[in-house]
Amino acid sequence: MTAVTTPATERAAPRPATPAGRSRGQRAGYLFVTPAVLLFLVFVAGPFAAAVVLSFYSWDLLTPAEFNGFGNFTEMVGDPLLYQALANTFLFALASVVTHVVGGLLLALAVNRTMSRVLSYFVRTALFFPFVISWAAVALLWKYVLDPTFGVVTHYAGEVGLSTPDWFTDPDWALPAIIGIDLWHTIGFTFIIMLAGLQTVPSQLIEAARCDGASRRQILWYVTLPAMSPTIFFAVVITFIGAFQIFDPVQIITPQGGPDNSTLTVVMYLYQKGFQTFQAGYASAVSLLVFAVMLVVTLVQFWGARKWVHHQ
Amino acid sequence: MRGSDLMDPHGPAHLPRRRVLRATAAAAGSLPLVSALTSCINLGVEGSPHGPLDVLYLGDATQQQSFDQLFDAFREAHPDIELEARGIAAPNWGTFANTVATQIAGGKVPDVVQVATEGQRLFASKGLMEPLDDYIANDRALVDAYFADVDPQLRTWTETYSSTDGKTYYIPGGYNTAVLYCNTEVFEAAGVDLPTREWTWEEFRRAGVLIKERTGAFLIPLGFGFPFIDIMPWLLTNGASTLNSTWDEGTFDSEGAVEAAAFVKGLIDDGLSPQPGGTFDAVGQLRNNALATLGGGRWPTLDVRRLDMLDRVRIVSWPVNAGHGSPVGWDGWPILKASRKKEKAWTFLTWLMSEEASVFYARNGGSTVPARNSVATGAPFLDQAPPGTEALPEAITYGTPIPSPERGSEVQDAINQGWQAAITGTKPVREALESANERLGGLL
Numbered sequence A: 001m002t003a004v005t006t007p008a009t010e011r012a013a014p015r016p017a018t019p020a021g022r023s024r025g026q027r028a029g030y031l032f033v034t035p036a037v038l039l040f041l042v043f044v045a046g047p048f049a050a051a052v053v054l055s056f057y058s059w060d061l062l063t064p065a066e067f068n069g070f071g072n073f074t075e076m077v078g079d080p081l082l083y084q085a086l087a088n089t090f091l092f093a094l095a096s097v098v099t100h101v102v103g104g105l106l107l108a109l110a111v112n113r114t115m116s117r118v119l120s121y122f123v124r125t126a127l128f129f130p131f132v133i134s135w136a137a138v139a140l141l142w143k144y145v146l147d148p149t150f151g152v153v154t155h156y157a158g159e160v161g162l163s164t165p166d167w168f169t170d171p172d173w174a175l176p177a178i179i180g181i182d183l184w185h186t187i188g189f190t191f192i193i194m195l196a197g198l199q200t201v202p203s204q205l206i207e208a209a210r211c212d213g214a215s216r217r218q219i220l221w222y223v224t225l226p227a228m229s230p231t232i233f234f235a236v237v238i239t240f241i242g243a244f245q246i247f248d249p250v251q252i253i254t255p256q257g258g259p260d261n262s263t264l265t266v267v268m269y270l271y272q273k274g275f276q277t278f279q280a281g282y283a284s285a286v287s288l289l290v291f292a293v294m295l296v297v298t299l300v301q302f303w304g305a306r307k308w309v310h311h312q
Numbered sequence B: 001m002r003g004s005d006l007m008d009p010h011g012p013a014h015l016p017r018r019r020v021l022r023a024t025a026a027a028a029g030s031l032p033l034v035s036a037l038t039s040c041i042n043l044g045v046e047g048s049p050h051g052p053l054d055v056l057y058l059g060d061a062t063q064q065q066s067f068d069q070l071f072d073a074f075r076e077a078h079p080d081i082e083l084e085a086r087g088i089a090a091p092n093w094g095t096f097a098n099t100v101a102t103q104i105a106g107g108k109v110p111d112v113v114q115v116a117t118e119g120q121r122l123f124a125s126k127g128l129m130e131p132l133d134d135y136i137a138n139d140r141a142l143v144d145a146y147f148a149d150v151d152p153q154l155r156t157w158t159e160t161y162s163s164t165d166g167k168t169y170y171i172p173g174g175y176n177t178a179v180l181y182c183n184t185e186v187f188e189a190a191g192v193d194l195p196t197r198e199w200t201w202e203e204f205r206r207a208g209v210l211i212k213e214r215t216g217a218f219l220i221p222l223g224f225g226f227p228f229i230d231i232m233p234w235l236l237t238n239g240a241s242t243l244n245s246t247w248d249e250g251t252f253d254s255e256g257a258v259e260a261a262a263f264v265k266g267l268i269d270d271g272l273s274p275q276p277g278g279t280f281d282a283v284g285q286l287r288n289n290a291l292a293t294l295g296g297g298r299w300p301t302l303d304v305r306r307l308d309m310l311d312r313v314r315i316v317s318w319p320v321n322a323g324h325g326s327p328v329g330w331d332g333w334p335i336l337k338a339s340r341k342k343e344k345a346w347t348f349l350t351w352l353m354s355e356e357a358s359v360f361y362a363r364n365g366g367s368t369v370p371a372r373n374s375v376a377t378g379a380p381f382l383d384q385a386p387p388g389t390e391a392l393p394e395a396i397t398y399g400t401p402i403p404s405p406e407r408g409s410e411v412q413d414a415i416n417q418g419w420q421a422a423i424t425g426t427k428p429v430r431e432a433l434e435s436a437n438e439r440l441g442g443l444l
Helices: A008-011 A020-055 A071-077 A080-114 A117-132 A135-146 A152-159 A176-197 A203-211 A217-246 A248-253 A266-275 A278-307 B012-042 B061-077 B091-104 B118-126 B133-138 B141-148 B152-161 B183-192 B201-215 B232-236 B255-269 B282-287 B299-307 B342-352 B355-363 B392-397 B408-424 B430-443
Strands: B053-058 B083-088 B171-176 B178-184 B295-296 B313-317 B328-335 B399-401
Touching: A008 B430, A020 A278, A071 A278, A071 B183, A071 B355, A080 A117, A080 A176, A080 A217, A080 A266, A117 A176, A135 A152, A135 B408, A176 A203, A176 A217, A176 A248, A203 A217, A203 B299, A217 A266, A266 A278, A266 B091, A278 B313, B053 B061, B053 B342, B061 B083, B061 B299, B061 B342, B061 B355, B083 B091, B083 B152, B083 B201, B091 B118, B091 B408, B118 B152, B118 B328, B118 B342, B118 B408, B133 B141, B141 B342, B152 B171, B152 B328, B152 B392, B183 B201, B183 B355, B201 B255, B232 B255, B232 B328, B255 B408, B255 B430, B328 B392, B342 B355, B392 B399, B408 B430
Parallel strands: B053 B083, B328 B399
Antiparallel strands: B171 B328, B178 B295, B178 B313
């Protein structure tokens, strides 16, 4: 029997695409994306459509819904608690973006530059570790740490003659305390992103700047940060979106919106409206507002990014 | 990717057909969504005529064990009725009501649901409950026998406060009042006598100062998240309340309420209570002799038993200023209008009214005071309970129903926030209560 061999070049050449083959390929492609599309339809598009419809109804979950036109939206305009929730949420999101981005960047610079490899791995792990703990556990942990009577912070502050505020019952301190807890919990994520971005900065650029006599500060300001700007932009967008949806720690630590509604966030407010006061239509309208705010802020961020983000 | 990139270059002639097919498929696919949404907001849901009788109740793991035993007893008494009881471990009645409402909205309608005072008017006003008047008329002798053994106020309150149209929707079950669980070892160590009958706020405060000085223990944990214990006993023992007797006007800024909040704030300022809003484990600290008293209804008895403290705890009535007072909250058992097993559900309710069920639940660790006086003042309830447990059923004679208007959740929020601001000092007491009362005005 004579073995028939095919030249390698011939074997590697693609088959001419036939309509039948292309059709099979398309079917396979559709099959692969079907689960994702179904999940998207059921858990994202479906609820979104439901929220849009419900926002035009008055519905208490228990009795049939009644068409309410734009009633829910006009009610939102005159709802002072909604304004307070929005103000709290913007404050939280702004503080979160600033502290996470600046803190994450500084930590990444420190770890990237000055530490030995072993210490660097340890610090990376230690900083990222809180991020893998569930929010419920973190919230309870900090509730114990900052307990006004028995908390560790209260105890040691007292030992050195300092008095601490009642973190979660004082309207002036409740939101700052939660901002701090959020920073502790999630800065590891921003830090890892920043560290990854830092390591993509081309070393030849830094070497060139150094050869030109640039100081470390100048290298950071004129080389490293511009080169990292896409990473920083990503961190800003992601942090804002995450912060604007904050719910778990606020609900666990200061249920019902905290002292004087000082920690009432907009997602918490829509939860209260939907599932505690049974105003599902109004809650849906608020959810659309949250969506619109995040969309607008993100678009503004993308528009602004054209001025300061440098794509290599 | 632009739209033209998606075109099939080999079959432009097929495109319209494919697009039509895709559009048809998309429309067909979206039909269930639209249908689900429409049925959801129209809420045409009904219970199932098949399967077991579905009973929903509030209870944590410990309470569920007691309920399970109670329901087992029902199954034994009525082997022809299959019963499925679902316990919801909600932290409070508000959350329980929210969970039940969400389940109903989702189409899972129980046949019978335990509803506390806080949710009775809300659920009745929504037309979800079946009027029980005809069932009661048909079983008049049985129902009369039950109510003959129940504090008459409980029936009156159920008729007055739990209905908006004069019909009867609930059979009252167990109830709770507010008393103090006292750690006798702490009092003894401080050389302070426990009151034999009645004690005043001032005596209570003086006892706390001595206990703090001599043992370091706190007098009582004070808070703002649970009005039944944190707020109402102080108001009611000073002749005040959060709302008037018809629940249509706020009275949270009355002189009596302001005086009560100022007194509670004073206890906190004097260090007789841990700072509110913390993580103080009251039951654990009571066991560790780091706490002298703990407010509660029947439910702390379960912890006292569990921690083997029956010989170290005594129950006394709440200290008074203007006079005796206690909030009263009770279970109501209705049949849902959507139920397709109403006769079986009524059989279940009649069984709950029986002395047999009452005795069984009292004995096996129920978290409420049995509605039947004969059981609440008898051995099944008083055995295996701290001395002084008689104070619990006695308190219903001078008790006041916990105010629970239709917008109870928002009302409770306003009250909690006002009380919190008052006792933690973030606002002057009077200003805090006046501000809360103004908010109440818009919710009634």
